[in-house]
Amino acid sequence: MSEEILINVTPRETRVAVVENGMLQEVLIERSSRRGYVGNIYKGRVQRVMPGMQAAFVEIGLERAAFLHASDILRPPPAAVASEGEAEPPPAPVPTPPISELVHEGQEIVVQVVKDPIGSKGARLTTQLSIPSRYLVLLPHSKVVGVSARIEDEAERARLKALLAQCAGASTMGYIVRTNAEGQGAEALAEDVDYLGRVWELVRANSARTPVGGCIYEDLSLPLRALRDLMHDGVEKVRVDSRETFDKILLFARQFMPELAERVEHYPGERPIFDLYGIEDEIQRGLQKEVPLKSGGHLIIDQTEAMTTIDVNTGSFLGQRNLEETVFRTNLEAAQAVARQLRLRNLGGIIIIDFIDMTDEDHRRQVLRTLEKALAHDHAKTTVYDFSPLGLVEMTRKRTTESLARQLCEPCHECGGRGMLKTAETLTYEIFREITRAVRQFDAQRLLVLAAPKVVNKILEEESAAVAELEEFLGKSIRFQADEQYSQEQYDVVLL
Structure with a gap:
């Protein structure tokens, strides 16, 4: 399977496309005015505790307060009791305590965003911090050592676990081996352990001096994140249409994935890179x-x-x-x-x-x-x-960011997001009712109705007899005027 990663950079927007066998599979978008928050670590303050929801709302400096559920709050694991010479038994699952026992209003708390604000909902938080690198995910408050379920070969899983134990040494922190680590050696894992250790020291230092609502740690920008998360042996090339971004990506690749750095290319062509691969048309089709x-x-x-x-x-x-x-x-x-x-x-x-x-x-x-x-x-x-x-x-798919349609589109102003418009016939009778209501409420001899051309044409061509009956019934003169500025559902009844 041939796979390429295309990166299109403009001053205010960066887009990443994953193309497999010439067909677009995935699009990632990041706008400078609205960068995603997933992975960012903040110093927050508990704003409100909601015992009925087993959750709290936390102020982290975003537009809306973020949501923290009791199950996402880190608690010290129960002490396991083991006899001498026996393996320590796995800890039994402990029921989640009431939220009021875990946090209180006004409390300062370090949290990480696991889900961006979506629609009217605020961001979703956790206190169980995790920091990803190329091959590993650091769990600073855990001692768990795990391997991605996508690595299915048991021998490879055992090998990676043994290598990680060797690289991490006496570390008291936990790690998860990512899918990208399959087939990697001790040196690659050791570099990641060292990198994550330095990042965690920076997070700890920032935690002490960052004010409430401030960002302690920000995840990589989209181009570097795409390289970290999407680059693997099966990717033939990464093509970038910005020289500045290309230089940054190449530096990152040489530091963290030197064996794949030569696959990163700068695309200098006049024709937009997404047009070259038909990506723009595919994105448009993805909205239908x-x-x-x-x-x-x-x-x-x-x-x-x-x-x-x-x-x-x-x-x-x-x-x-x-x-x-x-x-x-x-x-x-x-x-x-x-x-x-x-x-x-x-x-x-x-x-x-x-x-x-x-x-x-x-x-x-x-x-x-x-x-x-x-x-x-x-x-x-x-x-x-x-x-x-x-x-x-029935199926589920993990959602951390808005869908493509909700990133690129907004509810239709014509129909109010319903996806449908009232017919001209429905609006005709609605206008007739509004005329009757207006005449009974106010004193006027003549009425002017302003509406969209389609609606006015419907009234004058097919409902002229009904208009004549209405005029006779009300004893008023009614005139209709088409206005191109009116949307199909918009109309005004004016008393003269």
Whole structure:
């Protein structure tokens, strides 16, 4: 599989595109006016404790107070009792104490953002700090040593754990080995342990002198973060269209991944790099509800506040054999398309997929396996459940930032975010009611109605008899005037 990372830099916005086999898979966007907060560490102050929610709201200097749940507050692990010569038993799970026992209003607290503000919700916080590097994640308040579940080979997991124990030495802090570490040697892990140690000392020093609401530690900028998190042996090249950003990335690569530094290239071309790869068109398609499938079928994707629903339709695909075969082939293609769209659109939370009904149990299993296999390339954690009794597939995808649509778009001012407009016929009768209401409330001989051309044309061409009846009933003269400045649902009834 051929994979490239493209980085487009403009003065106020940076975009990163992950392209696999010539097809866009993922887009990351960072604007200087609105950088993400995930990974940043702040000194906060508890603003309000909410016992009924088992949570507290913490002021960290952002527009809205952030949310800290009791389960995300670090507590010292219970002491385990072990007889001499025996292995220490794993600690039993301890129920979360009431939030009022963990924090109190006015308390200063060091917290880390784990989820950006989304919609009307504030950022989500934790006191269980973690600092990532190229191959490791440092857990300064833990003694856990773990390996990413994506590294499945047991021998490799054991090797990495042994190397980490050797590199960390007598460290009292915990570490998680990231997927990128697969196949790496002791030297690479030792460099990361040293780097994380220096970062943690800086965080500790900053914690003491940073005022409440101040940022103690800020995660890397998007280009460096993309290199840290997305670069691996399978990436053929990283192309950057800014000389200044290229120099920074190259320096970072030579310091932390020297064996891959030669794959970083500066793109000096006149034609925009995203145009060269067709990325701009793909982003536009990623904002549309309908996604065509090569077979002739299509997906309909609806993102709501509570969940995202994806409907699979056969469209014009008739298949070669019978209906069941047609449905099966369409669903197989749809499963792969769904996995790509979730990643491309950065859709998270609860996702419901309505595949076309299949009667064959084996077909259902194959479609589910295809979906799970396609999701294996996703960097976000996903969980897929079996078909429900209604034939729906429920899944979750970890969400830390806004979706692509919500980063690039805003609710429609014409329809108020409903996604639909009232018809001209509906507005006609609404205007008639408003005229009646106005005449009964105020004294006027004549009325002028200003509305959108489509609505006025509807009234004058198809409802002229109704207007005449209304004038006779009210004993008033009514005039209609089209105004191009009015949106379809906008109108004014003026008393003359």
